[in-house]
Structure formats: C-alpha cells, structure tokens
Amino acid sequence: MALSEREQQVLRDLEEQLSDEDPSLAETMQHAEKTLRRPSPRRVGAGIALLLVGLTVVIAGxxxxxxxxxxxxxxxxxxxxxxxxxxLMLTRGGAVKDEAASPGTSRSSFMERQSERWERRRDGQH
Structure with missing residues (x-):
C-alpha cells in the first residue's frame, strides 16, 4: 500500500529531525541500510555452481x-x-550507487528511494 503525500512528508520531516538532533545515529542507520542488502540471486547461483564443480574436481582427483x-x-x-x-555467494557484488557521493546532486531520503523502488516494480509488472 503506497503512502499518501501527507504521510511521505511526515516521514521526510522525521528523517530531517533525526538528522538534526542526532547526526551520528542517522549516519549509522544509513550505513546499516547499505550493508544489510542481500546478495543477488545470480551471485548465489554462480557460487553454488562453482562449489559443486569444485567438489566434483576434488572427487575426480x-x-x-x-x-x-x-x-x-x-x-x-x-x-x-x-x-x-x-x-561469491557470501559477498555483495557491485558498488552501491551513492547519490550523495556524486557532485551536484542532493541526497535523497530513505522514503524517496523506497518510493522510486516501488514505482520501478509497479512499472515492470504492467
């Protein structure tokens, strides 16, 4: 269920308030969000395939x-x-695309990123 504009604005305000009151907590939460991503299914599949090939080669040896x-x-x-x-299975591939690191762009909030992901998923289904 998508959030209304009012709810999105309240969440953005809360994020800004958190950043102003406790910048270290806000930074810790942003770092945790980046590091808690799951490995891609493609990498897991390739890792399992390599593991099985490796075990087969050991048995052949x-x-x-x-x-x-x-x-x-x-x-x-x-x-x-x-x-x-x-x-390969346990590592997360690819660099995280960090909008804040690129010059000239503003840092997007958590809810904006979630909204963008939702729109991409919804557009991909139709």
Whole structure:
C-alpha cells in the first residue's frame, strides 16, 4: 500500500529531525541500510555452481589415483573452486550507487528511494 503525500512528508520531516538532533545515529542507520542488502540471486547461483564443480574436481582427483601429482593438483584446484564459489555467494557484488557521493546532486531520503523502488516494480509488472 503506497503512502499518501501527507504521510511521505511526515516521514521526510522525521528523517530531517533525526538528522538534526542526532547526526551520528542517522549516519549509522544509513550505513546499516547499505550493508544489510542481500546478495543477488545470480551471485548465489554462480557460487553454488562453482562449489559443486569444485567438489566434483576434488572427487575426480581422489578417483584418479594413478598419479599422485595429478591427484594433488586436482584436489587443490577443486578446493580453490569451492572456496571461490562460497566467497561469491557470501559477498555483495557491485558498488552501491551513492547519490550523495556524486557532485551536484542532493541526497535523497530513505522514503524517496523506497518510493522510486516501488514505482520501478509497479512499472515492470504492467
């Protein structure tokens, strides 16, 4: 349910008041908002694929058995692929687009960003 103009204005006023009264809390909340994003499903899928390929290579290295050097190299390669897959799953890709960092633009409020996201989702469905 979308907020009315009056409700959006009240929330903007509350944000401004919070920034004026306790700037450190407001900055902490903005930082937490940026860091609490979930990893993208594409990165999670790629990470799972790399993990499975890595485990398969490790098992292949154990199954080869006739060459110790080949087995060790396959084991190390498989382990590296698995670790790469896990780190890919757990990290958040891409830089956060920070409007405040770019010169000449004003910092948008939390509710404005949420409203923009809502509009993009709504426009994408029709």
């Amino acid at each position: 154990v199954a080869v058995g006739n060459g110790i050097v080949v087995s060790i190299l396959l084991g190390v390669l498989g382990f590296a692929l698995a670790v790469w897959g896990v780190t």
